[in-house]
Amino acid sequence: MAQLLKVHGSQNQFFLLDQTTLARPLSDPELRALGLQLCDPATGILGGADGLLVVNDSNNPAASGQMRVINADGSEASMCGNGLRTVARYLAEKTNQTRFQVETMKADLTVAYHDDFFPGVPGYAVEISPVRFNKEALPFDQVGHERLLDTLVPEFVPGWRFSALAVPNPHLIAFVSDEELAGPVLGELGQRLNGENPYFADGVNVNFAHILGPNELFVRTYERGVGFTNACGTGMSATTLAFALTHPDQAGFETPITVYNPGGMVKTILHHHDARYTIDLIGNATFTHQIEVHEAALHDAQVTDADVTVTETGEQAAYLDFVASLPQVSTVKSK
Ligand SMILES: N[C@H](CCC[C@H](N)C(=O)O)C(=O)O
Numbered sequence: 001m002a003q004l005l006k007v008h009g010s011q012n013q014f015f016l017l018d019q020t021t022l023a024r025p026l027s028d029p030e031l032r033a034l035g036l037q038l039c040d041p042a043t044g045i046l047g048g049a050d051g052l053l054v055v056n057d058s059n060n061p062a063a064s065g066q067m068r069v070i071n072a073d074g075s076e077a078s079m080c081g082n083g084l085r086t087v088a089r090y091l092a093e094k095t096n097q098t099r100f101q102v103e104t105m106k107a108d109l110t111v112a113y114h115d116d117f118f119p120g121v122p123g124y125a126v127e128i129s130p131v132r133f134n135k136e137a138l139p140f141d142q143v144g145h146e147r148l149l150d151t152l153v154p155e156f157v158p159g160w161r162f163s164a165l166a167v168p169n170p171h172l173i174a175f176v177s178d179e180e181l182a183g184p185v186l187g188e189l190g191q192r193l194n195g196e197n198p199y200f201a202d203g204v205n206v207n208f209a210h211i212l213g214p215n216e217l218f219v220r221t222y223e224r225g226v227g228f229t230n231a232c233g234t235g236m237s238a239t240t241l242a243f244a245l246t247h248p249d250q251a252g253f254e255t256p257i258t259v260y261n262p263g264g265m266v267k268t269i270l271h272h273h274d275a276r277y278t279i280d281l282i283g284n285a286t287f288t289h290q291i292e293v294h295e296a297a298l299h300d301a302q303v304t305d306a307d308v309t310v311t312e313t314g315e316q317a318a319y320l321d322f323v324a325s326l327p328q329v330s331t332v333k334s335k
Helices: 028-039 081-095 178-182 185-193 233-246 295-299 315-325
Strands: 002-009 012-018 051-056 066-071 099-103 108-118 121-128 161-166 170-175 205-213 216-223 227-229 257-261 264-273 276-284 286-293 308-312
Touching: 002 081, 002 276, 002 295, 012 028, 012 081, 028 051, 028 066, 028 295, 051 081, 066 081, 066 099, 081 099, 081 108, 081 121, 081 233, 081 276, 081 286, 108 276, 108 315, 121 233, 121 315, 161 233, 170 233, 178 205, 178 216, 185 205, 185 216, 185 227, 205 233, 216 233, 233 257, 233 264, 233 276, 264 315, 286 295, 286 315
Parallel strands: 012 051, 170 205, 216 257
Antiparallel strands: 002 012, 002 286, 051 066, 099 108, 108 121, 121 276, 161 170, 205 216, 216 227, 257 264, 264 276, 286 308
């Protein structure tokens, strides 16, 4: 039998598969097919998920493991901030380490155990980098700018300003009112820029942020390859950097920035050293279910209720107590 975990960061939910426990790792087409089947609420177990996190041995001796990210639509992403916190916890407990590196598509990233975010809610901190702004990194085109930083882009929404950052996955960010945050524009723009469009050839994660006060935001995200999620770790991270760069009177570096989201809350700390930006993303790493499954069902992308033995960890109750402890800061509700 093989094991899967159901996990979340800010209720951005994933299945986690440690391929080092398999007799034979899945091929890339099998991983994509499994991601599609498992994540779809219509075909997956436990209501599906936003993505599949795949843990492998690392190719780099400096890293304790490798994380790959398969979106719900089967596409592979270069990074996942909420997911990396759960992979960090998984590898920390597996290798008995509190600070180490995880190999991701574009970089080995430092991850570290963090005090509980709330009683019964394990906390982890992960490095989000590399950060790039140029249009080649995202890539976006047809809007006549080399980079977008609080830039008017009528092609997206007339009269609105946008910022674009790759961390390294691509994010488009707008600072909006609470009404606009809860309104239809985010979904419309997210669908438009992730379908056939002349602007973002590879799609883009779209983040709307409402400024609550100094170093305090509410962020809602329409994710590339998924749609609306309760939270997007790289999106919240990119948004806090755009916040500090475009509203320097309200947000700064080397100080915690609190980011509320429909699934809960995380904190980020921005760094700028040697002309490089890095972002620490700090938040929960919750494991909700342990799943025993026949390895063949993974290879066949046929994981059904009949094939699995599911054990609840009991951690979700503590996480919901954490959410209940948060101030009600927006009209946007979790999905
Ligand atoms: N949908 C993203 C990948 C998942 C990122 C998100 N779940 C996070 O926590 O960063 C993309 O295609 O770039």
